[in-house]
Amino acid sequence: MAKPDYLHFFIDPSRCIGCQACVHACTECDTHRGDAMIHLEYVDRGQSQQTVPVVCMHCEQPTCAEVCPADAIKRSADGVVQSALQPRCIACGNCVLACPFGVPEVYLERQIMMKCDMCYDRTSIGKRPMCATVCPSQALFFGTREQIDQLRPQSAPANRFQFGAQTITTRVFTMVPRRLASAVPFVDVTAAMNEEPPPREIRLKTVAAEWDPYADIEV
């Protein structure tokens, strides 16, 4: 069985209320009981109470799998990047350092990396992931394109992200304002981390701006 192609995962961080229901639902799952594969991150805890649920985005070119020296991270045919294979994983933590979204975690006492696999035991038979079933504000939504277009008329799904020089296409969508989605080709994730604003062209009047007819004449 595989995840149906018409069902997608949509994440709307602006709807997140930080209730941690998704974290606790993830913790209850029998495949990794006691450990949450979803991370609830605070954007800027000193200034804001905004939280962001972070699930695996399931990249088209998974950076974690690209850097794995043990060939342990595999993707199933429906595009879901799975947790590390137990016989191969050496718990080196390369994937933890490489993932731009900060999703994988190494469990040292078990010597394995475990990450969100979109509740593959559920989504592969057409059910919703645990976090999407419990989210009270539906910041985590699992359904069809038509449904999300009807439910979120002001937002549009985006799945292209920019991290410095790396552009990533993911199978999990993030909801962005609809008017921005058509204008900007990707979400620049690291732009908020820049101290300086992006460079702009500035023209200043200078004293020698006018052409001096005698400047090039040698006496």
Added chain:
Amino acid sequence: MRISKSEMAQDPRSAIDPQINTPGREGLTGTAPVNLYARPPNREQVTIAPDGKPMEMQPPWRRDFPIDALQDQYVERRDFMKFLVLTSGAFTTGQLWLAVQNWWRRRRGRPETRRIASVAELPPGEAQLFAYPGEHDACIVARLPDGELVAYRQKCTHLSCAVIPRIEDGTLHCPCHEGVFDLRTGRPLAGPPRRPLPRIALDVRGDDVFATDVEWRTS
């Protein structure tokens, strides 16, 4: 069970998903059959390298270590044939090597007869060390309380430790792993060794004891 169009129109969820009450689909999400939507083309070849170039232009290791599980599990017929040929070739080479070793041993013939001890220096209950047939092949000759002479290689057949005679017990003892051999026959009595010690054929002419052959035994 067929649902009439008026019933479908009454369901408010049909505004979100027009196919929500079609037969075989019972719910907002999660129970839809996989064949409801069109399947995409072949999903086995979904790996895209980060530089975006086709797989033919990629280095060979990228084909050897694919990210997708389907390609990772797939064994080519050529690879399987290589495995078969190499494995059976290794077995055949091993058999040939054993045959050459046997032929070489038979061609060498019996080792030369050599005087190793004198009966007068070996009262009943005593043992002596000697080397036979080479100078590094340590052997042991012992005289049983009834006067019989026995000689064996000193190497334990388990892991080649030197065995120690215990004539009063009628055994040869290996201190490494508590192996015990019968002194009269050389057969293993206890511990890890499974094969008897190689026996040295003796010939007593008057007062002199001659070693004439090494009897390699497997049981």
